[in-house]
Amino acid sequence: MLTIGYDIGSSSVKAVLFDAEKGTTLAGAYSPKQEMPILARQPGWAEQDPAMWWENLKEATREILGAAPGLPDRIGAIGISYQMHGLVVVGKGGNVLRPSIIWCDSRATGIGRDAFDRLGHGRCLNSLLNSPGNFTASKLRWVREHEPALFAGIHKYFLPGDYIAMRLTDRISTTVPGLSEEMVWDFRANALAGFLLDDYGIPPSLIPETVPTFGDQGTLVRKAADELNLRAGIPVTYRAGDQPNNALSLNVLEPGEVAATAGTSGVVYAVSGTLSPDPESRVNSFAHVNHSAKATRIGVLLCINGCGIAYSWMRRILGKADTPYEKLNALAAEAPAGSGGLILLPFGNGAERMFGDRDIGADISGAVFTVHSDAHLIRAVQEGVAWSFKYGMDIMTEFGMLPQVIRAGSANMFRSRVFCETLANTADVAIELYNTDGAQGAARGAALGAGFYSSPADAFKGLARTETIDPDPARNAECLDHYERWKEALQRRLSTTGENKGFTRRSPA
Numbered sequence: 219m220l221t222i223g224y225d226i227g228s229s230s231v232k233a234v235l236f237d238a239e240k241g242t243t244l245a246g247a248y249s250p251k252q253e254m255p256i257l258a259r260q261p262g263w264a265e266q267d268p269a270m271w272w273e274n275l276k277e278a279t280r281e282i283l284g285a286a287p288g289l290p291d292r293i294g295a296i297g298i299s300y301q302m303h304g305l306v307v308v309g310k311g312g313n314v315l316r317p318s319i320i321w322c323d324s325r326a327t328g329i330g331r332d333a334f335d336r337l338g339h340g341r342c343l344n345s346l347l348n349s350p351g352n353f354t355a356s357k358l359r360w361v362r363e364h365e366p367a368l369f370a371g372i373h374k375y376f377l378p379g380d381y382i383a384m385r386l387t388d389r390i391s392t393t394v395p396g397l398s399e400e401m402v403w404d405f406r407a408n409a410l411a412g413f414l415l416d417d418y419g420i421p422p423s424l425i426p427e428t429v430p431t432f433g434d435q436g437t438l439v440r441k442a443a444d445e446l447n448l449r450a451g452i453p454v455t456y457r458a459g460d461q462p463n464n465a466l467s468l469n470v471l472e473p474g475e476v477a478a479t480a481g482t483s484g485v486v487y488a489v490s491g492t493l494s495p496d497p498e499s500r501v502n503s504f505a506h507v508n509h510s511a512k513a514t515r516i517g518v519l520l521c522i523n524g525c526g527i528a529y530s531w532m533r534r535i536l537g538k539a540d541t542p543y544e545k546l547n548a549l550a551a552e553a554p555a556g557s558g559g560l561i562l563l564p565f566g567n568g569a570e571r572m573f574g575d576r577d578i579g580a581d582i583s584g585a586v587f588t589v590h591s592d593a594h595l596i597r598a599v600q601e602g603v604a605w606s607f608k609y610g611m612d613i614m615t616e617f618g619m620l621p622q623v624i625r626a627g628s629a630n631m632f633r634s635r636v637f638c639e640t641l642a643n644t645a646d647v648a649i650e651l652y653n654t655d656g657a658q659g660a661a662r663g664a665a666l667g668a669g670f671y672s673s674p675a676d677a678f679k680g681l682a683r684t685e686t687i688d689p690d691p692a693r694n695a696e697c698l699d700h701y702e703r704w705k706e707a708l709q710r711r712l713s714t715t716g717e718n719k720g721f722t723r724r725s726p727a
Contacts, residue, residue: 231274299458605701
């Protein structure tokens with residue numbers, strides 16, 4: 219059986235055509251070739267038109283079908299991965315009422331903070347495993363407060379992946395992991411979090427029907443099939459947020475296993491078998507793809523908003539927008555470890571959860587005009603992101619997560635030797651790279667959801683490790699010295715950003 223996997227990111231839409239029997243990708247494509255635009259009508263805002271995702275999905279589909287002619291009739295299932303925490307609102311006809319407020323939009327930070335205090339920290343952490351934060355429900359509350367006429371016309375609200383599923387199947391639905399990402403799932407009650415919905419004034423009727431993460435989510439309707447040049451009736455059998463899906467793509471399903479990504483944002487994602495939230499909500503906990511009321515599987519997620527987006531920003535600033543990242547990675551290797559004292563804090567993409575939802579902004583310090591070159595600047599970005607990972611991983615160790623191995627797809631910043639070695643040597647962890655990505659994970663998930671594989675273990679027989687970067691004990695002390703200087707710069711930055719850029723966390727109620 220062949221499957222199609224879609225990965226709906228904020229930079230591009232990726233698609234793969236996957237041979238489930240052999241466990242190999244037959245064709246892959248992404249669209250657009252440059253990053254999709256993000257509309258920022260005010261500082262801290264980030265919006266995208268959902269129709270843009272659909273148009274790029276169509277283009278990516280056209281490319282994979284063109285690269286593997288004669289195979290569409292063999293496609294047996296479709297899977298969807300998507301950017302988490304975005305808000306899409308539609309009217310009764312399924313028409314989108316406003317641009318999507320996407321994951322890195324920080325306008326609802328204050329709404330989530332106030333609800334956390336009002337509802338009680340203990341209650342929120344116990345039931346939601348998080349503070350309400352800047353997640354989807356808080357974004358919908360912002361719409362209710364600031365766009366009341368539009369809110370009154372909402373038929374359903376949902377996540378970006380739910381929008382794509384609606385376009386494919388004409389069925390409006392979501393999943394339990396999706397509801398947990400929105401902050402409207404009560405893990406203790408195993409039901410909707412009525413106390414938060416009531417507080418936010420969100421009628422439960424606005425929430426779509428719930429479908430399983432793996433299984434029947436509807437079938438491809440004629441209109442969508444014609445637009446995609448596929449046959450009608452293909453079932454959609456899998457849907458998950460990009461980070462749980464990335465973990466799935468790396469066969470990270472059981473407690474103690476850890477996955478990572480370094481795309482637009484950077485993420486470390488560890489699977490836990492307990493309902494144990496971070497009391498300070500610096501990292502977040504969501505239902506993993508294989509979570510159930512009988513088998514607790516929680517994805518503990520550390521997110522760094524400023525990751526690959528910091529790298530792409532530096533590429534543009536240096537006038538190298540057309541230079542392949544492979545060449546930039548080679549240029550970074552020409553600079554010495556520590557970037558000759560140049561330090562970059564890559565936090566310029568909205569409020570950062572690990573800093574208490576404060577938007578501290580990016581910062582470059584230590585520049586010497588007669589010393590530092592493009593190579594130093596590029597290396598400083600890669601080291602800054604790697605040390606951001608280390609800083610967040612230190613938070614995760616505070617409640618028992620001590621990763622020895624991190625699995626990642628051989629993609630984005632993990633294609634940089636400088637980045638991988640800096641992270642491995644500073645955090646003292648091995649990094650395993652695999653020939654997979656989010657779209658392939660969605661395609662494997664589709665085959666699992668369609669019942670093609672008898673077990674998850676069977677689904678990963680074609681997953682190949684391409685490289686392992688082991689920590690070098692001889693470089694650990696040097697990397698830690700550079701990291702300590704970076705951390706000192708971070709502490710100075712944190713001490714000079716206050717209520718005007720975010721907020722200072724209060725003591726738990």
